[in-house]
Amino acid sequence: MTDTPFDPTPVPPPRNDAYDVAPKGEPDKDFEEIWATPPGARVLSSVSHRVVGKRFLITGFIFFLIAGVLALLVRLQLIVPENTFLDSETYNQVFTMHGTIMMFLFAIPMLEGFAVYLIPLMIGARDLVFPRLGAFGYYCYLFGGIIVLSSFIFDAAPAGGWFMYVPLSTSQYTEGLSADFWLIGITLAEIASVTAAVEIIAAILCSRAPGMSLTKMPILMWYLLVTAFMIAIGFPPLIIGSILLEAERLLGLPFFDISVGGDPLLWQHLFWLFGHPEVYIIFLPAAGMVATMLPVFVGKPLFGYGFAVAAVVTMGFLSFGLWAHHMFATGLPVMSLSLFSAASTMVAVPTGVQIFCFIATLSLARPRLTVPMLFILGFLFIFVLGGLTGVMLAAVPFNLQAHDSYFVVAHLHYVLIGGFVFPMFAALYYWVPHFTGRMMSDTLGKWAFWLMFGGFNLAFFMMHLTGLRGMPRRIATYPEGIGWDRLNMLSTIGAFILAAGVAVFIWDFFRHQRKGRAAGRDPWGAATLEWLYPTNAPGYNFRAIPEIRSREPLWDQPELTQGDPAQIDGALRAYPDHRRETIGSDPVSGAPIQILRLPHPTWMPLVSAFGLAVLFAATLASLYWLSAIGALVALAGLTGWVWEPSDSGVTRDIGIRDGLRLPVNAVSRSSHLHVGTVGTILILFALYASLLFAGLYLWNVKPNFAEATQRPAQTFALLSFGLAVVMFALSWMAGRTALLQGPRALGLVANVLLALTVLGLGLCLFLALLPVDPYSTAFAAVGWAIGAFVGALLAVTLYWSLFNALRKLVGAVRPGQGLPDLLLGSFGKATATMAAMTALAYLVAGSPQ
Structure with missing residues (x-):
C-alpha cells in the first residue's frame, strides 16, 4: 500500500485556537522577535544553527590548538637523540592525547560546525529541521571532550595510542582509569557525531528552497549528505567496540580475552571499520568546501558537477571495503590481503576524478590568488602527494616494510592535514565575514599560508625519509649516529614554523574584529545563497524564501541580487501563526510539500546532555547511584523536550503561489521527522550489525x-x-x-x-x-x-x-x-x-x- 496522497484543498481548522495565534503589532518587529537569540545567560538555551555552528567551530579550534601544543612537545622530545625532556610514560600520554584530540575532538566537530552553520544558508532554509538536536549534540561533544581532557587533571591521561589497541588497553596491562577516560569520553563525544548525521540528512533532503532539486543543490550539500550517511554507518562500530572494551574493564566480560575465546584482533576490526572511513569522512566535507570556493575565485561553475557527485557517492561506498588496509601485518589470509589491497587501490579512482574536476575548473580561467585560493592550491599539492604514498601503502609488500614506521606518520599527516586543515583555513578565511561582518587581512593571510605550507612540508616530508631509514613510530627517544638526527631536527623546526603560521592566523582573527574592513554583501562575488544578504544578516536567514532555478542562483537569477534582499519575493513572507517556520520540500524534486514549524529556544537539550554527562562521568568514578540520577535527569530532559503540543494537523495558505495550501508538519513518509527517524534507524542497524559482526x-x-x-x-x-x-x-x-x-x-x-x-x-x-x-x-x-x-x-x-x-x-x-x-x-x-x-x-x- 502507498501513502494516502495529500489533498491540497482541505478545510483549515479554526485559526483562533491555542495552536495558531496571529501576532499583533509591527510585522517586521514581530518577525525579528520570533527569531531573536535569547539575551544574557539564556543564550545557552539557543537552538539557532548560527549559534550552535559557531560553538562547534570555536570549541573545535580550541581543541586544535591544544592538540597542536601536544604535537610541539612530541617534536621537542625528538629534536635530538637520547633526549630526556619527557620521560617515556609522559611521552606516551602526550602523543596519545594529540592523536585523540585531533581525530575525535577537532576534525569531525569542525566539519559538523561548518555543516550546521552553512546548510540552512546554502539551501534556502531559516534553520535546521531539528535545531534542538544540534544543540544537544554540541553539549554532548563539549562534555565528552571535557571528560577526556580532565584525565590530565587526575594524572590519568591515556597512554595506549589514539587507537587504544587491546590487550594493551585492557585492565590487565593498563591499570587505573586512563583507558576509561578515553573510552567513556570519546563515546559521549561520538553521540554528537551520529546526531549530526541525522540532522544533516534530514535538513538537506527535507528543507531545500522551492525548486532546488537534487541536481540543483550546491556541490557542498552532496559532499555533506554522503558524509552524513558514512558517519551513520561508520561510527557505530567504534561506539560498540568502546562499550565492549569498557564492559570488559568494568564488569570483567571477556570479549577480548584469548583464554576464553576472545580475540584482540576483534578490537582492530571494529576500530578500523570506523577508522578508515573516517579518513574520507574528514576529507569529503573539506573537498566539498574546496569545490564550493574554487569556482568563486575562477569565476566559472565547477567543471564536471555530475562526475564529482558520482565520485563522492562511489567513494562513500568503497571506503567501507578497505578497513583491513591498516591490518596487513596482523596475519590475515593471503586472499583477504589481496582483496583489501585491491580495494585500497580502487579508492584512488574516485579521489582522482574529484582532483581532476578541480584542476579542470582551474583551467577555465585565471584564478584570483586570494588567501583562500592559496590554501586551496596548498591543499591540492599536499593531498596529491599524500595520495601517492597512499597507493604505495596499498601494496602489501611495501606496507609490510613501512608498517608502524614514520613513513606511515608522514602519509597520515599529508592526507589529513593536507586534506582537511588547509581547506579548513581556506574556509575560515572565506566564511569569516559571515561570523564577524569584516574581512581578514590579505597580507597577514599570505604570511600565515606560506609559514604553514613551508613548515608543514619541512616537518612531514622529512618523516618519509626517517621512516624509510627504519625509524619506528611511537618511540620516545633514539640512539645517536644512525641517520635520524638531522632529519628529526628539521622536522621539529618545520613543526614550529607551521605553528607560527597558525599563530599569525589567530593574531589576524582578533585584529580584524576591530580593524578589518567591513565585508558588505557578497564580498567574494560568490554564487551560492549564503551570500544573498549582507554578512550581518538577521538570524532568520531569509525574510522570504526565494524560488531557485539554478545551481548558481546569485549568478543566474538577477532578481536576487538587485535591490534590497529583504524585499525579495518568496515563500513564508507572511507568518500568521507567529511561529518559527521554514519550507519543507520533497526529498528529490525540491517541490514544497509542507510547512516545517521549528521549535523555540529551550534548556532541554542542555539538561539532557548534562544528564548523560553525569551518567558517563559517574560510571567512570564507580558512583552508580549518581549514574542513576544522571540517567533520570537525561530522561526528564528528553521528555520535556518532546512534551509539547503537536503542530501537525494544520493546513494553511502560505502565499508561495495563488491557491497553494500546505500542511504543517505533514503526516507523511516524506516528512522531515520520518526521514530523521529513518536516519536514526540506520544508525541502530549499524550498531546491531557491529555486534553481529563481533x-x-x-x-x-x-x-x-x-x-x-x-x-x-x-x-x-x-x-x-x-x-x-x-x-x-x-x-x-x-x-x-x-x-x-x-x-x-x-x-x-x-x-x-x-x-x-x-x-x-x-x-x-x-x-x-x-x-x-x-x-x-x-x-x-x-x-x-x-x-x-x-x-x-x-x-x-x-x-x-x-x-x-x-x-x-x-x-x-x-x-x-x-x-x-x-x-x-x-x-x-x-x-x-x-x-x-x-x-x-x-x-x-x-x-x-
Missing part, C-alpha cells in the same frame, strides 16, 4: 569456544520470535492508522497493545538467555551484549508507546496529528526486526550441533 567473527576464529558455550533456552527463543512478529504487525498498524488519520481510539489501542507485546518480548528474550553464563566464553558475552542492545531498544519502544498513549488520554493530541504514531510505527518495526533476528540467532545457537 559474534560471527568469534564464531569463525574460535569455533571450539563457540561450541562449548551454554545453549539459550529454545522454547523462550521461539516465543520471542513469535512476539517479535506480533510487535512488527502492531507497529505497522500504528503507522498505518497515523497515515490514514484513523480514529484516536484506534491509535490508543495500538499503543497499549504494543506496550504489552514489548513487555512480553523483553521477558522472553531474557529467559532465553538465562541459561547462558556471560563470563564463560567471549561468544556468550557477545550473545548477552546483543540481547542487552535489543532490550534497550525494546525499553525505548515501551516508553514511546506509553508516552503516545498518555498524550492521547490527556487530550494533548488533536485529530489528524498522527506523526508520533507514524514515527513509533517505523521505529517499532525496526526494533521488531532486530528482535526477530536475535531470536533466530538464539534458536540456531541453542539447536543440537
Whole structure:
C-alpha cells in the first residue's frame, strides 16, 4: 500500500485556537522577535544553527590548538637523540592525547560546525529541521571532550595510542582509569557525531528552497549528505567496540580475552571499520568546501558537477571495503590481503576524478590568488602527494616494510592535514565575514599560508625519509649516529614554523574584529545563497524564501541580487501563526510539500546532555547511584523536550503561489521527522550489525569456544520470535492508522497493545538467555551484549508507546496529528526486526550441533 496522497484543498481548522495565534503589532518587529537569540545567560538555551555552528567551530579550534601544543612537545622530545625532556610514560600520554584530540575532538566537530552553520544558508532554509538536536549534540561533544581532557587533571591521561589497541588497553596491562577516560569520553563525544548525521540528512533532503532539486543543490550539500550517511554507518562500530572494551574493564566480560575465546584482533576490526572511513569522512566535507570556493575565485561553475557527485557517492561506498588496509601485518589470509589491497587501490579512482574536476575548473580561467585560493592550491599539492604514498601503502609488500614506521606518520599527516586543515583555513578565511561582518587581512593571510605550507612540508616530508631509514613510530627517544638526527631536527623546526603560521592566523582573527574592513554583501562575488544578504544578516536567514532555478542562483537569477534582499519575493513572507517556520520540500524534486514549524529556544537539550554527562562521568568514578540520577535527569530532559503540543494537523495558505495550501508538519513518509527517524534507524542497524559482526567473527576464529558455550533456552527463543512478529504487525498498524488519520481510539489501542507485546518480548528474550553464563566464553558475552542492545531498544519502544498513549488520554493530541504514531510505527518495526533476528540467532545457537 502507498501513502494516502495529500489533498491540497482541505478545510483549515479554526485559526483562533491555542495552536495558531496571529501576532499583533509591527510585522517586521514581530518577525525579528520570533527569531531573536535569547539575551544574557539564556543564550545557552539557543537552538539557532548560527549559534550552535559557531560553538562547534570555536570549541573545535580550541581543541586544535591544544592538540597542536601536544604535537610541539612530541617534536621537542625528538629534536635530538637520547633526549630526556619527557620521560617515556609522559611521552606516551602526550602523543596519545594529540592523536585523540585531533581525530575525535577537532576534525569531525569542525566539519559538523561548518555543516550546521552553512546548510540552512546554502539551501534556502531559516534553520535546521531539528535545531534542538544540534544543540544537544554540541553539549554532548563539549562534555565528552571535557571528560577526556580532565584525565590530565587526575594524572590519568591515556597512554595506549589514539587507537587504544587491546590487550594493551585492557585492565590487565593498563591499570587505573586512563583507558576509561578515553573510552567513556570519546563515546559521549561520538553521540554528537551520529546526531549530526541525522540532522544533516534530514535538513538537506527535507528543507531545500522551492525548486532546488537534487541536481540543483550546491556541490557542498552532496559532499555533506554522503558524509552524513558514512558517519551513520561508520561510527557505530567504534561506539560498540568502546562499550565492549569498557564492559570488559568494568564488569570483567571477556570479549577480548584469548583464554576464553576472545580475540584482540576483534578490537582492530571494529576500530578500523570506523577508522578508515573516517579518513574520507574528514576529507569529503573539506573537498566539498574546496569545490564550493574554487569556482568563486575562477569565476566559472565547477567543471564536471555530475562526475564529482558520482565520485563522492562511489567513494562513500568503497571506503567501507578497505578497513583491513591498516591490518596487513596482523596475519590475515593471503586472499583477504589481496582483496583489501585491491580495494585500497580502487579508492584512488574516485579521489582522482574529484582532483581532476578541480584542476579542470582551474583551467577555465585565471584564478584570483586570494588567501583562500592559496590554501586551496596548498591543499591540492599536499593531498596529491599524500595520495601517492597512499597507493604505495596499498601494496602489501611495501606496507609490510613501512608498517608502524614514520613513513606511515608522514602519509597520515599529508592526507589529513593536507586534506582537511588547509581547506579548513581556506574556509575560515572565506566564511569569516559571515561570523564577524569584516574581512581578514590579505597580507597577514599570505604570511600565515606560506609559514604553514613551508613548515608543514619541512616537518612531514622529512618523516618519509626517517621512516624509510627504519625509524619506528611511537618511540620516545633514539640512539645517536644512525641517520635520524638531522632529519628529526628539521622536522621539529618545520613543526614550529607551521605553528607560527597558525599563530599569525589567530593574531589576524582578533585584529580584524576591530580593524578589518567591513565585508558588505557578497564580498567574494560568490554564487551560492549564503551570500544573498549582507554578512550581518538577521538570524532568520531569509525574510522570504526565494524560488531557485539554478545551481548558481546569485549568478543566474538577477532578481536576487538587485535591490534590497529583504524585499525579495518568496515563500513564508507572511507568518500568521507567529511561529518559527521554514519550507519543507520533497526529498528529490525540491517541490514544497509542507510547512516545517521549528521549535523555540529551550534548556532541554542542555539538561539532557548534562544528564548523560553525569551518567558517563559517574560510571567512570564507580558512583552508580549518581549514574542513576544522571540517567533520570537525561530522561526528564528528553521528555520535556518532546512534551509539547503537536503542530501537525494544520493546513494553511502560505502565499508561495495563488491557491497553494500546505500542511504543517505533514503526516507523511516524506516528512522531515520520518526521514530523521529513518536516519536514526540506520544508525541502530549499524550498531546491531557491529555486534553481529563481533559474534560471527568469534564464531569463525574460535569455533571450539563457540561450541562449548551454554545453549539459550529454545522454547523462550521461539516465543520471542513469535512476539517479535506480533510487535512488527502492531507497529505497522500504528503507522498505518497515523497515515490514514484513523480514529484516536484506534491509535490508543495500538499503543497499549504494543506496550504489552514489548513487555512480553523483553521477558522472553531474557529467559532465553538465562541459561547462558556471560563470563564463560567471549561468544556468550557477545550473545548477552546483543540481547542487552535489543532490550534497550525494546525499553525505548515501551516508553514511546506509553508516552503516545498518555498524550492521547490527556487530550494533548488533536485529530489528524498522527506523526508520533507514524514515527513509533517505523521505529517499532525496526526494533521488531532486530528482535526477530536475535531470536533466530538464539534458536540456531541453542539447536543440537
